Amino acid sequence: MLGVRPGSVTPFALVNDREGRVTPVLDAPMLEHERLHYHPLENTATTGLSRDDFLKFLQETGHEPLILDLVKAGEG
Numbered sequence: 411m412l413g414v415r416p417g418s419v420t421p422f423a424l425v426n427d428r429e430g431r432v433t434p435v436l437d438a439p440m441l442e443h444e445r446l447h448y449h450p451l452e453n454t455a456t457t458g459l460s461r462d463d464f465l466k467f468l469q470e471t472g473h474e475p476l477i478l479d480l481v482k483a484g485e486g
Contacts, residue, residue: 420449421464422457424471434468438479441465 411431412423421434440446446464450457459467468475 414451418449418452420451420453421468422448422451424468424473427471427473430472432473434473434475435480436475436477438477439481441477 411427413426414420414423424432424434441461444461445458446461447456447458449455465475
C-alpha cells in the first residue's frame with residue numbers, strides 16, 4: 411500500500427498513500443527526542459529531521475498519527 415520494497419519501513423512512504431488508508435502509529439517516547447531519523451523510501455540511507463518537521467510532514471500528507479506509549483500499552 412505504501413509503494414516501498416519489503417523491509418523498507420519508513421514513515422516517508424506515507425506520501426504514497428494519497429487515499430489516507432494508513433494510520434501511522436507513533437511510540438510516544440520517540441517524540442521526546444528533538445531529532446528523528448528515518449530511511450528515505452529505501453533502507454540504504456538515513457534522513458534526519460526535527461520532531462516538529464516530522465509531525466508537519468504527516469499533517470501535510472493528510473495523516474493524523476495515533477500516538478501511544480507502546481510499552482505501557484503492552485503491559486495492559
